[in-house]
Amino acid sequence: MKKVIKLTVNGMEKELLVDVHSTLLDVLREDLGLKGTKKGCNQGECGACTVLIDGNPVPSCSLLAVKADGKDVLTIEGVAEAGKLHAIQEVFNEKGAIQCGFCTPGMILVTKKLLDDNPNPDEQEIKEAIAGNICRCTGYAQIIEAIMALAGRKQVR
Amino acid sequence: MRLNEFDYYDPATLEEAVELLNQKANGAIIAGGSDLLVALKQKLQTPNYLLSLDKIPSLKKVKFTENKLTLGSMVTLDDIIKSSLIQEKLPALKQAAWEVASPLLRYQATIGGNLCLNTRCRFYNQTSFWRSTRGPCFKTGGKSCHVTGTEERCYAAFCADIPPVLIAYGARINLAGMQGARTISLADFYNGEGRFPNVIAAGSGEILTGIEIPFPQTGVKSVYRKFRLRDSIDYPLVGAAVALKLDAQNKIEMITLSCTGTASGPVNIKSINEVLRGAVLKPEAIWDAAAAAAVELHPLKTSLVSPRYKRDISRVVIAEAIATAGGVTL
Numbered sequence: 486m487k488k489v490i491k492l493t494v495n496g497m498e499k500e501l502l503v504d505v506h507s508t509l510l511d512v513l514r515e516d517l518g519l520k521g522t523k524k525g526c527n528q529g530e531c532g533a534c535t536v537l538i539d540g541n542p543v544p545s546c547s548l549l550a551v552k553a554d555g556k557d558v559l560t561i562e563g564v565a566e567a568g569k570l571h572a573i574q575e576v577f578n579e580k581g582a583i584q585c586g587f588c589t590p591g592m593i594l595v596t597k598k599l600l601d602d603n604p605n606p607d608e609q610e611i612k613e614a615i616a617g618n619i620c621r622c623t624g625y626a627q628i629i630e631a632i633m634a635l636a637g638r639k640q641v642r
Numbered sequence: 643m644r645l646n647e648f649d650y651y652d653p654a655t656l657e658e659a660v661e662l663l664n665q666k667a668n669g670a671i672i673a674g675g676s677d678l679l680v681a682l683k684q685k686l687q688t689p690n691y692l693l694s695l696d697k698i699p700s701l702k703k704v705k706f707t708e709n710k711l712t713l714g715s716m717v718t719l720d721d722i723i724k725s726s727l728i729q730e731k732l733p734a735l736k737q738a739a740w741e742v743a744s745p746l747l748r749y750q751a752t753i754g755g756n757l758c759l760n761t762r763c764r765f766y767n768q769t770s771f772w773r774s775t776r777g778p779c780f781k782t783g784g785k786s787c788h789v790t791g792t793e794e795r796c797y798a799a800f801c802a803d804i805p806p807v808l809i810a811y812g813a814r815i816n817l818a819g820m821q822g823a824r825t826i827s828l829a830d831f832y833n834g835e836g837r838f839p840n841v842i843a844a845g846s847g848e849i850l851t852g853i854e855i856p857f858p859q860t861g862v863k864s865v866y867r868k869f870r871l872r873d874s875i876d877y878p879l880v881g882a883a884v885a886l887k888l889d890a891q892n893k894i895e896m897i898t899l900s901c902t903g904t905a906s907g908p909v910n911i912k913s914i915n916e917v918l919r920g921a922v923l924k925p926e927a928i929w930d931a932a933a934a935a936a937v938e939l940h941p942l943k944t945s946l947v948s949p950r951y952k953r954d955i956s957r958v959v960i961a962e963a964i965a966t967a968g969g970v971t972l
Binding site for chain 2 (some may be wrong): 505528532542617
């Protein structure tokens with residue numbers, strides 16, 4: 486069974502014919518070629534497939550594409566603007582909060598949500614915010630350090 | 643792991659949804675879907691169609707009245723956590739919702755989905771390939787349970803965090819079916835059976851539409867305490883919900899205790915009230931009561947830890963929950 490859905494992906498409106506049994510992750514990666522969103526555990530436990538849906542981070546492997554109909558989706562490809570890295574991406578680079586890079590798109594997106602809601606989080610709040618994102622390089626210290634460096638900045642956007 | 647093909651319906655009214663569910667065979671209701679999708683990928687369920695409740699606005703309502711809260715079954719756990727009124731009136735509900743899965747899943751997961759959560763077992767929650775090496779267990783249509791080896795019943799463990807809290811609060815749920823709507827106590831929704839653990843799973847053809855939670859009397863303290871292997875994201879090995887009230891002499895006037903994670907349904911430990919009513923809360927009395935309560939839980943080897951470990955940890959979790967609610971340091 487197929488269905489037409491409307492998505493706004495990184496600011497662009499799309500009308501797509503999708504299989505009702507496709508996950509949003511599969512549609513993003515395979516139909517739209519947005520491979521920045523990673524497939525990790527495919528069970529919603531690792532957070533590698535995180536995208537922002539109407540501003541909230543959700544594991545796209547655990548969401549049917551048809552359930553995202555009419556929603557606004559932000560993937561890692563939409564975070565940088567006009568070829569310029571987002572402040573979060575800059576700081577992750579500077580602080581070495583990026584090793585193999587597989588968890589990074591998800592980490593950046595949950596960080597964005599965290600800072601949008603609470604521009605000045607403390608360490609505990611940061612740890613709670615990234616609790617659903619696993620870094621198998623175990624580079625958590627640098628990731629937390631990077632987010633701490635962003636805390637309190639006036640304009641993270 | 644890809645999903646099998648299925649059809650998908652998202653009717654705009656409850657009446658249509660109930661009719662569809664009762665007309666077409668072999669359907670599964672999808673709320674948030676965070677747990678169902680894993681089961682579908684592992685081929686634990688192979689429905690012909692999914693019935694989505696997304697487009698039914700009445701199921702997303704939150705209504706506070708003077709003496710109770712009514713939640714639509716599609717209210718997300720994140721909405722519950724962020725409600726300051728729930729934090730104030732029903733703190734253990736907020737605590738339990740906050741301890742479910744991870745922040746990412748809580749944006750998606752719903753209260754109705756949590757109440758309808760399937761039971762879990764180390765032999766059941768595996769890929770179809772893993773399961774094929776051993777043959778089907780009782781829950782997947784085989785002759786006997788792999789946990790006990792012989793018995794013709796399923797012992798998978800009920801692992802939802804929120805039901806014990808709502809049972810301790812005395813919550814009731816609204817069900818809609820072909821015969822109309824009815825309201826039953828949440829405790830009666832569960833049958834303690836591992837294979838089809840609740841009224842809906844057992845095939846009543848109904849949809850869970852709402853949850854009514856009475857506010858506790860003034861002075862009642864409620865607590866949910868959970869123990870799990872991974873703190874960031876995991877089902878409970880054991881969870882305990884306590885609601886208690888102390889009288890003017892600091893003696894226990896009433897106490898309710900409900901546990902999750904050890905049996906095939908939430909376990910309401912009624913004897914706790916006889917054991918502790920009239921007692922002054924002291925560490926010794928709490929440990930004794932917790933030990934007596936833990937005996938009523940009969941954990942089996944449904945997870946990776948031994949039943950003995952689960953019993954020991956249950957005692958500690960129950961004691962901590964009672965102590966926290968009573969404001970006592972153990």
